[in-house]
Amino acid sequence: ETSATFAETRAETETTEAAPPLFEITASAANIRSGPGTGYEVVAQAPQGRQLTGTGNWQLMDSVWYELYLDDSRTATGWASEKVLKQIQ
Secondary structure (H helix, E strand, O other), rough: HHHHHHHHHHHHHHHOOOOOEEEEEEEOEEEEEOOOOOOOOEEEEOOOOOOOEEEEEEOOOOEEEHHHHHHHHOOEEEEEEHHEEEEOO
16 A cells, blocks of 8 residues: 555656746736747737746857747747746746
């Protein structure tokens, strides 16, 4: 019985650790770009308080950019600067 409980707890922990990060827009509006940097085209704008799931990040010399899912089906992505994001999960 003890080993079954341990296995269940371990599986729950592994699932939790694999969860992608969740970000919230902190600026009044944030430009979401096609790539990591201001030289990329703006593909969307997100209002303050909007929550987006992260897929990865890219560090430039002086800043970090996060790739974010733009839709619930996780088919469209865009990039936003760390300057307009707060990680909430």
